[in-house]
Amino acid sequence: MKTPFLRKFRIFFSALVFIGFFLVFVDFKNLLPAKYINILLSLQFIPSILKFFDLKTIIAAGFIAVVVLTLLTGRTYCSFLCPLGIGQDIFSRIGGRIRKKFRRYGYKKPFTVVRYSLLVLTIIISLIWGVYMLTLFDPYSIFGRSMTFFIRPAVAVLNNLLEGILAKFDIYFLIHVPVMTYKPLVYIVPALFALLIGGLSLTKGRLYCNMICPVGTLLGLLSKISLLRIRIDEDKCTRCGRCAIGCKSSCIDFLKYDVDVSRCVDCFNCIKTCPDKAISYGIFRLKRKNVNTDTDPERRKFVAGAVLMFLGIPSALRGQEKKAIQSTKESTVKENKTCPVCPPGAISIEDFQKNCTACSLCISNCPTGALQPAWLEYGIAGIMQPVMDYHKGFCNYNCTKCIDICPTNALHPLLLEAKKLTQLGQVHFIKDNCVVKNEKTACGACSESCPTKAVYMVPYEGDLVIPETNPEICIGCGQCEFSCPTTPFKAIFVDGNPVHQVAKKPVTTELEITIPEEFPF
Numbered sequence: 001m002k003t004p005f006l007r008k009f010r011i012f013f014s015a016l017v018f019i020g021f022f023l024v025f026v027d028f029k030n031l032l033p034a035k036y037i038n039i040l041l042s043l044q045f046i047p048s049i050l051k052f053f054d055l056k057t058i059i060a061a062g063f064i065a066v067v068v069l070t071l072l073t074g075r076t077y078c079s080f081l082c083p084l085g086i087g088q089d090i091f092s093r094i095g096g097r098i099r100k101k102f103r104r105y106g107y108k109k110p111f112t113v114v115r116y117s118l119l120v121l122t123i124i125i126s127l128i129w130g131v132y133m134l135t136l137f138d139p140y141s142i143f144g145r146s147m148t149f150f151i152r153p154a155v156a157v158l159n160n161l162l163e164g165i166l167a168k169f170d171i172y173f174l175i176h177v178p179v180m181t182y183k184p185l186v187y188i189v190p191a192l193f194a195l196l197i198g199g200l201s202l203t204k205g206r207l208y209c210n211m212i213c214p215v216g217t218l219l220g221l222l223s224k225i226s227l228l229r230i231r232i233d234e235d236k237c238t239r240c241g242r243c244a245i246g247c248k249s250s251c252i253d254f255l256k257y258d259v260d261v262s263r264c265v266d267c268f269n270c271i272k273t274c275p276d277k278a279i280s281y282g283i284f285r286l287k288r289k290n291v292n293t294d295t296d297p298e299r300r301k302f303v304a305g306a307v308l309m310f311l312g313i314p315s316a317l318r319g320q321e322k323k324a325i326q327s328t329k330e331s332t333v334k335e336n337k338t339c340p341v342c343p344p345g346a347i348s349i350e351d352f353q354k355n356c357t358a359c360s361l362c363i364s365n366c367p368t369g370a371l372q373p374a375w376l377e378y379g380i381a382g383i384m385q386p387v388m389d390y391h392k393g394f395c396n397y398n399c400t401k402c403i404d405i406c407p408t409n410a411l412h413p414l415l416l417e418a419k420k421l422t423q424l425g426q427v428h429f430i431k432d433n434c435v436v437k438n439e440k441t442a443c444g445a446c447s448e449s450c451p452t453k454a455v456y457m458v459p460y461e462g463d464l465v466i467p468e469t470n471p472e473i474c475i476g477c478g479q480c481e482f483s484c485p486t487t488p489f490k491a492i493f494v495d496g497n498p499v500h501q502v503a504k505k506p507v508t509t510e511l512e513i514t515i516p517e518e519f520p521f
Contacts (some may be wrong), residue, residue: 006281007080007268010079014086021083024405025147026155028177031323034404041361043081045215049409050131050355054409069220074223074230078209078216078265084139085209085216085265087146088201092248095202105204106241108250110263122214132381135358136189137214139409142197144359145190145384149373152364153179178369186373186384210263220262229284230264230271232257236278243270243279254446265509293350331433331489340377341388341425341476341496344395345403345411348499349378355410358384362402362411368393370478373401374513388424390478390494395424397451397477423503425476425496427454436466444493446480452506455480455492467492473506 020040023032039045056381066077078085118137125133135141138302140180156179163174200207222268223229232243244252247270251263252268270279339349346352346517363371370393371386377386386402388395400419403411414422435443437460446455446467454474457465467480469492476494483488 007272010266010268014080014089017081017082018086018090021143022147022151025144026152026359027365028156028159028175030365030367030401034401037405037406041405041407043077044140044407045077045082045219046134046357047140047359050134050357050408050410054355054412060409066219070219070222071226073228074226074261074264074266075216075219076266077219078206079267082139083213084197085144085206087143088197088206088208089248089267091198091201092205098202105245105247105250106242107112107247107253110251110260115211115217118212119214119217126402127337127406130354130381131357134214135356135384136193137212138357138359139213139215140360141357142190142193144361144364145373146194148360148364149182149187149190150194153181156180180369181189182240182373185375189384206263206265207250209265210249210251223261223264226261227283228281229261230259230266231280231282231285232259233278233280236276238276238278240275242273242275244396246270246273329435329438330489331430331438332487333432335430335493336428337493337495339425339498340374340493341390341478342378343371343386343388343402343411344400344419344422344424344498344500345406345414347412348486349496350498352410353378353382353385355408356385357408357410358386359407360384360386361405361407362386365401365405366393367399367401368396370482371480388478388494388496390481391490392482394479395477396447397475397479420475421503421505423475423497423501425474425478425494426471427474427476427492427494428471429455429467429469429487429492431466432511433486433489435486435491436460436464439465443485445483445485449479449483449518451475451477451479452503454506472504475503 017040024037024040042062043066044058045063045066048060048066050058052058052063054060065083067300069077079089122133122137155503156177159174160176160179163176166172166174197208210220230252232252232254237254237257239254241254244250244254247264248267249260249263249265251260252258252270253260266281268281271281342349342352358373360373363373370388370390372392373384374382374387376383377387397420398416400414400416403414403419431437435441440461442464444457444465444467447453450456452473452475454470454472455467456470458468460466474494476497478494479492481490484492
């Protein structure tokens with residue numbers, strides 16, 4: 001097939017996918033239902049593998065569809081479905097516009113040792129120590145972190161700027177959204193990868209995909225036996241080299257009429273640029289003039305490694321304003337937090353860390369901003385995984401957004417009724433920090449905000465009342481901690497449970513209403 005329609009279709013389809021993922025992370029109004037988000041996420045390779053081995057159900061095995069697609073069509077996943085790959089294409093295009101020489105990629109020898117070593121290292125570390133390496137190199141997770149840490153805040157700033165301008169003309173279809181910031185240290189890894197991948201794609205095209213990305217390397221191995229692939233008709237080819245110059249994967253050796261299918265991402269640029277119509281995309285022909293069999297043993301070895309990987313890998317962002325009184329004295333007693341609070345549906349910190357790739361989708365979509373990227377709360381292996389920070393927000397009692405959109409099943413499905421009884425942690429009260437004791441003034445913000453009334457007020461001095469807690473019915477949502485006005489340390493806080501517990505159901509009393517015998521009016 002030589003028609004330029006292939007390239008146009010690739011651009012159109014990948015643009016729709018990229019826009020979809022962009023909206024997933026920058027949907028301030030929560031307009032996208034979770035079921036549509038899950039359709040996009042189901043075909044992301046690493047998240048799908050982790051979800052499949054956690055649920056052990058074929059419904060979650062979207063990666064199998066990717067494998068079948070690769071065996072049939074080559075590495076079309078990298079150009080059509082991977083948001084990071086599509087983003088690299090955009091940067092490559094920008095680089096070509098800035099300086100013409102950026103377009104002239106030319107053929108480069110494959111970084112065989114580097115890419116296969118990284119693939120093997122990722123598989124080994126994943127089998128022994130969990131998903132830490134996958135967290136770093138998974139293309140979807142890298143894209144998600146870049147969106148959450150950099151793009152979403154930039155869009156929020158632009159949105160607020162336009163909202164302010166339009167408000168002056170009495171136009172209010174935009175809402176003001178808070179610009180979320182995180183701990184400075186957690187920006188290090190996302191910034192390094194954003195600079196690395198952005199710089200490589202601007203100047204070198206798809207070099208990251210073909211040298212570092214373990215998903216790209218693995219799919220490249222499978223594409224060596226794909227049914228459809230790019231072909232060069234030697235009888236028509238004049239060796240002008242234009243195909244190699246336009247190939248962003250640098251995989252076309254036009255002098256040998258050879259296309260390295262392990263690196264080819266089926267962008268179809270070569271078909272468009274070939275003036276002789278010598279390049280086509282079609283069924284692989286067994287009869288070839290120059291067949292290099294030197295890498296056959298190596299190919300078999302790494303395909304076997306890929307199989308081991310399959311078998312072993314083990315809405316708006318709307319800040320809630322505090323409406324409590326402001327403390328005039330700084331609190332002095334530090335909160336004694338012994339365990340971080342992980343999101344609902346995690347079951348336990350250990351189970352959660354096995355499947356979370358730190359893609360930041362839940363962080364980006366948390367409506368209250370309670371989910372933040374961890375630094376060392378979970379240890380080194382948990383850097384950038386989501387953790388509850390109740391100084392920034394709280395877990396909404398009626399919300400299951402993070403559970404609904406998690407692509408790896410690190411957050412297991414929970415009905416809202418079950419989530420309301422899931423105890424993420426337990427409440428603790430520090431009397432010496434409380435404004436009622438220190439400033440002799442009424443407060444009660446913690447009690448008013450508690451959805452289960454695990455925090456309630458009891459008599460203290462004179463007309464003052466002071467908080468008291470019932471940890472048994474506390475679900476660890478953190479509304480009390482978020483509402484507490486004391487700084488820098490809270491007078492009430494939630495300490496996480498390493499394993500989530502079931503809280504006792506709060507006792508509710510029904511009001512007795514006396515119905516008169518006759519209607520009073």
